[in-house]
Amino acid sequence: MHYQFDFHVIFRYAPYLLAGVKVTFEVTLIAVSLGMVIGLLIAVLRLSRLRVLRIPAIVYLEVFRNTPALVLLIWLYYAIPIMTGLRLSALESVSFALAASAGANMAEIYRAGILSVNRGEVEAAKSLGLTGSQILRRIVLPQALRRMIPPFTNAFIAVVLLSSLVSVLGVPDLTYQAQNIAQLTFRPIEIFTAVAVVYMAISYALSFVAHRIEAWVSERT
């Protein structure tokens, strides 16, 4: 093997990589928080007794389950500004597109969580006179959310990793910056080794925090 590793390039271009990490964080945070709202909405529609509400949710879920994330991301990137009429930056567009895809995953997590709550408790609440939204807020979600922490963590990590796809659309995230630097320096192996380590570190940090939250919650109940 004649290849000479030179990891110095990483330090030389560290500021560019860090700027990329910042964009990755931004995209991920927007996508996750918006995805949680979309997911809850889709899950509630999906569980509705009314067909007219249930069917759009099912269509939404089927589309996302049966198409490649990258294809959808590109499609939504162009479609969201046209459909909403909003003038969006590239970063906003891809974040919303990722949120739409994350929302589909999260809807399934919410749905499983909601269904895991004892039907008898829901009926007891109904019998007391709580309305549907009060039951969701007071009885179902507090119990479901606890059980949803582990799958939510996985979904969160999945968004971090999927966010690398936005590089294809020219959004300067960690992966995009890495590609540019690699082309400039002819050091793709060193650069992408470092990038992989950064993604792993973010994922592990998230798991760690989630475990702590889970422990804290179960201690208090």
Added chain:
Amino acid sequence: MSTMGRAGQAPMVVVDGVRKAFHGVTVLDGISFEVAAGDVVAFIGSSGSGKTTLLRCIDLLEPIDAGRIVVAGEAMGWHQQPDGRWVRDSERELARKRQHLSMVAQGFHLFSHMTALENVMEGPLTVKRLPLPRARQLAQELLAKVGLADKAHARPSKLSGGQQQRVAIARALAMGPEVMLFDEPTSALDPELAGEVLATMRQLAAEGHTMLVVTHELAFAREVADVVLMFHEGRIVEQGPPQEIFTRPAHEATRRFLARVTGGVPQPTGSS
């Protein structure tokens, strides 16, 4: 019929020609009876005869196919518009009307993420919008009433079945319902634990609560119920004071049911 006749007072509960089918199978086949305020009615009958379904229909947890249910003077599930047309209640309207009634179910179904106290406070806080200190005080009083003042901060999973059921009764009482519905409240409990729940229910009956109780506890029914209604295949085949039903059952289904529940031993006559 049944327990009317307290000096011309309107009955607290009217069930009139109620029918209900699940997937084409008739479960309630024309049920009619009335309950006066303050009366205790016991529903007996073998499993599958429609007792739970009737309670759920009265509590608006299941829609009925035909007939009419009136509780505290209000038609349940329907309301009349100014132009005289009857229309189905909205979800919000159903939630409001359910406040006339409180159900205590076989399986307790306490909110598992809340303490006993929080369980009892939930209705007053969220539905009646009582201020927190008032709701807490009410809940504490009710837990004391069912003998569980010292368990206020326990989670349901730390309580025995009998204690859980008594919390469920306190939770139902907290809404100040006009009618209490009990669906085999002791059938999931050991006889020992059933005793403490039955004692609480005796007390409620003595205080004048209107109660509709599905039960296989014949001694309890005999002592507390004003009227016993015998269910068989979705109909009421026999009704009357417990003494009469238990000692001189007229219908073959009643005789068979009583023989099964009492293990074939004839019930002693006379009161307890």
